[in-house]
Amino acid sequence: MNESISTHENLISAQALAEVSGSPSLDLVIADCSFDLADPEQGYRLYRQAHIPGAVYVHLDRDLCGAKNGRSGRHPLPERDAFAARVAALGISDDTLVVAYDNAGGPYAARLWWLLRWAGHGRAAVLDGGLDGWRAAGRAVNATHAATGEPGVARGGRAAFTARPSLVRTASFGEVLANLAAPRALVLDARAPDRFRGENETIDPVGGHIPGAANRFFRDNLDAAGRFKRPEQLRAEFAAVLGAWPSAQVIHQCGSGVTGCHNLLAMEVAGLGGAALYAGSWSEWIAQPGAPVSAGTAG
Structure with a gap:
């Protein structure tokens, strides 16, 4: 196996992917996870216009979340x-190596990366820089044309995939609620600072954040070129937010359990593993009767 693949299980560069993408000996699936929360079909339209050769399309709402029941959040x-x-x-x-990418800095690709680990599949990476980085x-x-078939269907057809014990940790609403009275973990919110403060909320019906939570905007994980910052820089920046909390006592959340995966990926890149995801996140939290809400910059 190419050394650049075997030693970077969470991120892969465009150069490394290009070197191995045509290898007949590597079981590889490239997944385009491009998406827009405001226009759920835009990602597929963009995929049809331009995607990495051989990539299949993966839709956030249809492929990377379950059925909504009014209490489970926007992306259960x-x-x-x-x-x-x-x-x-x-x-x-x-045995497949999955390389995921998107058009938005990596949050939707990170969701697939995390879900595969949740299903016990550790051979997954996010393309650093996404489609823009590939082009750069x-x-x-x-481009995809009508004659090529349906999106999200691999050329080789259905494979044999077995869900195995999870490689990641999750936290439930009950656990996060109990943590308010007896803090055993730091809740880390990946949303933009204004939404965390309860300002400019345009997605969820209630603004604010979970009491006691800290804020780490997921886009702060990227440099000016849209690639993940170096591990040592990420480690220092997360240390400034986490304080004395060890990574294994961090619960990530966001609006619906998507961009929180970006922070989880960034912490893994930084060598800070073991954190959990509150998958229901803010959109589930505010759907529970009596769940407390804070606003402003203080937790």
Whole structure:
């Protein structure tokens, strides 16, 4: 296996992906996870216009979350068996290396990366810099035409994928609620600072944040070129937010459990593993009767 793949299990560069993407000996699936919360079909339209050669399309609402019930948030976790079946339909087997990317700095790709780990599949990475980084490296893109078939269907057809014990930790609403009275973890919110403060809320019906939470905007994980900052810089920046809390006592959340995965990925890159995800996040929190809400900069 190419050394650049074997030693970077969470992030992969455009150069490293290009070097191995045509290798007949590597079981590889490239997943385009581009999405827009304001226009859920825009990602697929962009995929049809330009995507990395061979990539399949993965839709956030249809492939990376489960059914909503009014209390579970905007992007609840899928059922494990349903997710395993969808992953298999993408051509992902137990031995497949999955490289995910998107058009938005990585949050939707990080959601697939995290869900695969949640399903026990550790061979997954996010393309550093996404589609823009691929193009900036001078790599070719393809367009999709009607004759090529449906999106999100691998050329090789369904694979054999087995959901195995999770490689990641999750936290439930009850656990986060109990943490208010007896803090055993730091809740870290990945939303933009204004939404954290309860200002300019345009997505959820209630503004604010979970009492006691700290804020780390997921886009702060990226440099000016849209790539993840160096591990040592990420480690220093997270240390400034976490204070004395160890990474294993951090619960990530965001609006709906998507951009929180970006912070989880960034912490892994920084060597700060073991944190949990509150998958329901803010959109689930505010749907629970009596759940307390804070506003402003203080936790």
